[in-house]
Amino acid sequence: MLRAVEVIFVSISLALILVGFICVYSMHFPLPIPIKLPVEPYEPAESIPWRLLVALYVFFVVSTTGLCIVASLGEVFGFKKLEPIVKEGLLMALVTIIVGLMTIGLEIKQVMRGYFALIGHTNPASMMYWMIMFYILYVIFLLIEMWLYFRGDLIKQREERGIRGFFARVLTIPKLAEIKDLTKVVGFLTVFTAIIAHSNLGALFGVNYLPFWHGPFLPIYFILSAIVSGAALTIIGAYIADHFKRIKIEGERYEAFQMLRIILGFAIVVTIFFTAWKFLIKVYPTSTLLSRESVEVFVYGNFAFNFWIFEVLIGLIIPLTLLALPQTGRKVEFIFLASLFTIVGIFFLRIDLVMGGLALKLITGMNFPSPVYHPFEVFGTIGFLSLAAFLYYIGYKLLPMEVKK
Amino acid sequence: MNRRDFLKMIAGLIPATAILRVQSSESLEKNYAMVVDVSKCIGCGKCVVACKIENYVPIDSKLSRTWIEGYSVDIGTSIKEIKVRKEILSTSKNPFLEKSWIEDIKGKKTFYVPKLCNHCANAPCIEVCPVYARFHTKDGVVLVDKDTCIGCKYCITACPYGATFLHPKEKVTDKCTFCYHRIKKGATPVCVLLCPTEARNFGKLEEGSKVQEMIKRNMTLVLKPEEGTFPRVFYLNLDMVVDL
Numbered sequence: 001m002l003r004a005v006e007v008i009f010v011s012i013s014l015a016l017i018l019v020g021f022i023c024v025y026s027m028h029f030p031l032p033i034p035i036k037l038p039v040e041p042y043e044p045a046e047s048i049p050w051r052l053l054v055a056l057y058v059f060f061v062v063s064t065t066g067l068c069i070v071a072s073l074g075e076v077f078g079f080k081k082l083e084p085i086v087k088e089g090l091l092m093a094l095v096t097i098i099v100g101l102m103t104i105g106l107e108i109k110q111v112m113r114g115y116f117a118l119i120g121h122t123n124p125a126s127m128m129y130w131m132i133m134f135y136i137l138y139v140i141f142l143l144i145e146m147w148l149y150f151r152g153d154l155i156k157q158r159e160e161r162g163i164r165g166f167f168a169r170v171l172t173i174p175k176l177a178e179i180k181d182l183t184k185v186v187g188f189l190t191v192f193t194a195i196i197a198h199s200n201l202g203a204l205f206g207v208n209y210l211p212f213w214h215g216p217f218l219p220i221y222f223i224l225s226a227i228v229s230g231a232a233l234t235i236i237g238a239y240i241a242d243h244f245k246r247i248k249i250e251g252e253r254y255e256a257f258q259m260l261r262i263i264l265g266f267a268i269v270v271t272i273f274f275t276a277w278k279f280l281i282k283v284y285p286t287s288t289l290l291s292r293e294s295v296e297v298f299v300y301g302n303f304a305f306n307f308w309i310f311e312v313l314i315g316l317i318i319p320l321t322l323l324a325l326p327q328t329g330r331k332v333e334f335i336f337l338a339s340l341f342t343i344v345g346i347f348f349l350r351i352d353l354v355m356g357g358l359a360l361k362l363i364t365g366m367n368f369p370s371p372v373y374h375p376f377e378v379f380g381t382i383g384f385l386s387l388a389a390f391l392y393y394i395g396y397k398l399l400p401m402e403v404k405k
Numbered sequence: 406m407n408r409r410d411f412l413k414m415i416a417g418l419i420p421a422t423a424i425l426r427v428q429s430s431e432s433l434e435k436n437y438a439m440v441v442d443v444s445k446c447i448g449c450g451k452c453v454v455a456c457k458i459e460n461y462v463p464i465d466s467k468l469s470r471t472w473i474e475g476y477s478v479d480i481g482t483s484i485k486e487i488k489v490r491k492e493i494l495s496t497s498k499n500p501f502l503e504k505s506w507i508e509d510i511k512g513k514k515t516f517y518v519p520k521l522c523n524h525c526a527n528a529p530c531i532e533v534c535p536v537y538a539r540f541h542t543k544d545g546v547v548l549v550d551k552d553t554c555i556g557c558k559y560c561i562t563a564c565p566y567g568a569t570f571l572h573p574k575e576k577v578t579d580k581c582t583f584c585y586h587r588i589k590k591g592a593t594p595v596c597v598l599l600c601p602t603e604a605r606n607f608g609k610l611e612e613g614s615k616v617q618e619m620i621k622r623n624m625t626l627v628l629k630p631e632e633g634t635f636p637r638v639f640y641l642n643l644d645m646v647v648d649l
Contacts, residue, residue, distance in 0.1 A: 046467055049558035049571065109556025109576040113536075121536040121553050128535035128559055209529070209565050209632055358562060 005244065009393065013386040020383010023376040024053075024106050048358045052377040053107040055354040056384055058201065059229075059347050060100030061135070062222065065198040066230020067093035068142065070263065072191035074256075075149065076184050081259040084252045087401050088238045089230075090146050095391040096233075097139055103384050127204040134197030141190040147171065148183040153400035167398045198222055205357070211282070211294040212357040221274055228271055229346045231264040232319075232339035239336040241396060249332045261335050264342065265323040272316050294360050303356040306348050315345015435609050436526075436545030436637055437583055439597070440619045441519055444642040445604035448475050448501040448517035450494045452596035452605065457497075459584065459595045461574075468570040469495040470581040471521040471596055475506070478514040478646055489646050518647050519605060521596070522547065522568040522581035523628060523636030530560035530569060530580075538578075544609070545637060546585055551577045565632050583607070 002010075025031065071089030074082030105114055116122075117132050124130075150171075157168035202219030235257065242249050249257060281287065282295040298307040319338035321328075328334035456471050457464045472495040479488040490509060492500045500506055501517070524547045531539045531547065538553040539560065554577040561569050561578060572579040584594035588607075592598070597607040608616040616639075619625075625639040628647075 046573070049561040107557075109558070109571065110554065113553070113555045116536045116553060116555055121538070123534055123537040125532050126535040126559075128533065128557065132535065204559075207533070208563050210562065 006393075010390070013390040013393075016386035017383050017390065020380045020386065023379040023383065027376060027380070028106075028109075028111055048355060050354050050358060052351065052355070052373055052381055053103055053384075055347075055350040056381050057100050057104040057107065058354060059350040060096045060103060060384075060388070061198060061201060062226045062346070062350070063229045063233050064093045064097040064100060064138075065194045065223070066226035066228065067096065067233055068138075068191050068194040068230070069227055070230040070234050070260070072187055073263075076187040076191065079259065081252075081255045084256045085234055085238050085260070086149070087399070088241065089234045090142070090149060091395045091399060091401070092233055092237045092392060094142055094146060095388050095395060097135065097142065099384055099388045099391065101135065101139070102387075127200060127207060130200050131197065131204055134193060134200055138190065138193040138197050141186060141193055145183065145186045145190045148181070148186055150399060153402070157400045164398060168400070195223060198226055205353070210357055211288065211291040211360065212297075213353075217274075217278070221278075224267060224270055224274060225346060225349065227267040228264065228342060231260050231267060232342040232346070235260050235264070235335055235339040236343065237392065239332065239339075241401070254332065257332050257335055258330075261323050261329055264339065265320060265329075268316055268320045268323070268342065272320070275312070275316070290360065294357070297356055297359045298352065302359060303352050306352050306356075310348035311345055311352060314341050315349060316342075319345070435611050437524070437588065438545075438608070438610050438616050438620075438637045438639065439521070439583070439594075440606045440616045440625065440639045440641065442604050442606070442619075442641040443516055443518050443644070445602045446473065446517040446519055447602055447604075448473055448494065448499070449601065450497070450499045450501075451599045451601065452519060453494060454497050455595040455599045456581075459587075460579075460582075462579065463573055464497050466573050467493075467495050468573065470568075470579065471519060474518045474520060474647070475501050476514075476516055476518065476644065476646060477506075477510045478644070480514070487646065514644075516644060518640075518643070519596075520566070520568070520628075521638060523566055523634065523638045524581075524583065525634035525636050527634050529563040529565065529632075529634065533559045533563040535559065542585070546583050546588075547580075548582055548585060549578055549580060551575065551579075554578055565629050565634065566636075 022031070067089045070082070071086045071093060073079040074084075074086045074089075105111065108114060117129065118136075122129050154168045154172050157164060158172060159165065160168070199219035199222055202222035205213045206215055206218035208214060238253075238257070239249070242253070279295055279298070282291045283299070285292075297303050319342045322334050322338035322341070323329050328338075450473060452471055453469055453473060454464065456462070457469060460470060462468065462470060472493055475492045475494065477490045479490075481487065492506060494500055524545060526545065528539070528541070528547050531541065534554075535557065536553050536555055538550045538555070539547060540550070541547055556571065556577055558571060558578065561571065569578050569580045571577070584592075584596075587594060593607050594605075597605045606616055606619060608614045610617050610620075619641070620639055623641050625641055626643045627636040627639060629636075
């Protein structure tokens with residue numbers, strides 16, 4: 001039976017998804033029913049080209065890569081301590097990539113022509129073409145990997161009644177006895193594709209001659225920040241699930257959280273160095289004027305609040321302190337709190353990277369940056385985030401998420 | 406087909422696409438080019454209005470295929486004190502006729518720089534487009550296929566000159582085409598036709614043509630040469646404070 005808290009969660013998230021969908025829909029087409037919207041639908045033409053939804057897309061694909069990396073550490077690379085959280089990691093990786101691809105699919109202005117990028121009109125010289133190809137490959141590998149990983153438990157779940165049993169029976173239709181255990185091979189292919197796809201996304205930004213983006217380190221930086229958000233999201237997903245199941249986190253599960261704490265802390269330390277040196281090199285007097293101006297936007301310009309408060313303080317310093325101190329780091333609640341801070345920081349880091357990188361871009365007649373965020377975009381973003389949470393909930397309900405003994 | 410043949414076929418596909426691309430850019434010759442004499446431009450904005458009407462760009466929108474940047478430069482005693490005021494004319498409303506501008510430019514160096522798509526020989530927008538909606542014609546003009554463009558706006562971020570924009574009505578990217586529909590019939594682009602001072606000159610880069618002679622006999626500059634885009638819009642008498 002559904003508990004009261006689940007009913008509240010489902011209804012709130014469905015309402016937010018609906019509002020977000022209406023907002024995103026009205027960005028493309030006139031609404032079929034005559035509703036008087038309190039705000040004018042957002043007009044993207046006279047503004048910077050890539051905005052909040054692109055940042056959200058990058059956030060989602062960063063997360064999926066990171067989740068895949070963290071889950072693969074336990075599943076493929078033999079980090080035994082991480083095995084108890086592999087299932088959560090894989091499920092969230094699937095959810096985030098699906099919502100991420102939806103985000104970018106609805107962000108492009110000619111939604112109905114999106115398939116051109118897959119067949120027919122393709123340009124292999126474009127980074128975006130490879131991004132699309134690699135992410136599709138990644139989704140295929142991820143689905144196979146998840147199926148292989150879950151199938152043992154799915155067979156047990158066949159016996160159950162209701163929708164869970166039906167779901168398990170549908171997924172286990174293929175004859176199982178003859179299939180070799182290829183989980184590790186497919187898992188390796190998945191994480192390999194994820195890293196290629198994600199660093200390619202970094203290159204998509206890096207090839208542009210915008211001073212804040214340009215350079216060969218952006219792809220590496222993307223992989224690094226993927227590990228940060230992957231570890232943090234795994235902690236959040238696993239903690240919330242256990243919290244609502246009223247299970248105390250202890251034993252192997254606790255050990256997995258401690259392992260994630262180390263991974264997250266280490267990745268944050270490296271990110272701090274990456275950020276610091278990136279900014280120092282860009283403001284150093286020997287770099288070009290444009291490069292210096294591109295960083296001023298963050299140091300005391302339009303994005304200063306985002307950068308100093310969200311990205312540096314909430315995203316890096318507070319979580320690192322919480323994780324490093326033994327008084328807080330040994331408690332699961334504080335690891336969860338640190339991960340929440342990190343994820344908020346990473347989300348604003350994406351906004352800064354996408355929108356702040358374009359802040360210098362002088363396109364004729366372009367208005368920048370007021371308003372920075374249009375209400376429609378904000379509601380669309382909240383809708384997509386609720387959709388991710390909702391899909392995670394549904395997946396958790398349907399799949400055999402119990403930890404293997 | 407056995408496995409070896411299949412692998413050969415896959416291996417052959419990648420160079421094949423590369424060769425096709427090289428071939429399509431090899432046959433470029435007798436390119437169209439534009440030469441803009443900055444010292445002749447008076448900032449009247451006729452080219453902007455004409456372009457918008459000719460090419461169905463909303464006239465009130467700040468987005469335009471061509472625009473004029475007005476600079477008023479105040480040189481102080483130190484080189485760091487150069488004060489530049491910059492205004493952009495991209496609608497039918499002319500900021501250079503406003504009182505504040507006229508008051509401001511008294512006694513200062515003032516000039517107007519018309520800008521448009523540079524029709525780069527090495528065009529970043531063509532390279533980045535995921536669906537090949539942008540291409541070079543054989544006479545070197547960069548065009549957008551509006552039936553293919555998916556509106557991902559990658560070209561807008563890639564263009565170093567800010568010459569590409571999202572068309573507010575059509576929801577695809579748009580930019581200057583050198584009025585390709587006109588020049589193929591032997592006419593000149595409307596901005597060239599309507600320029601009262603012949604600041605804009607247009608033609609093919611062939612022996613004896615006007616633009617060829619202008620480029621030969623004068624010092625010409627292109628915008629952002631460090632990007633290696635090899636623009637086909639050349640500028641005479643360009644000042645050092647002009648950016649983009």
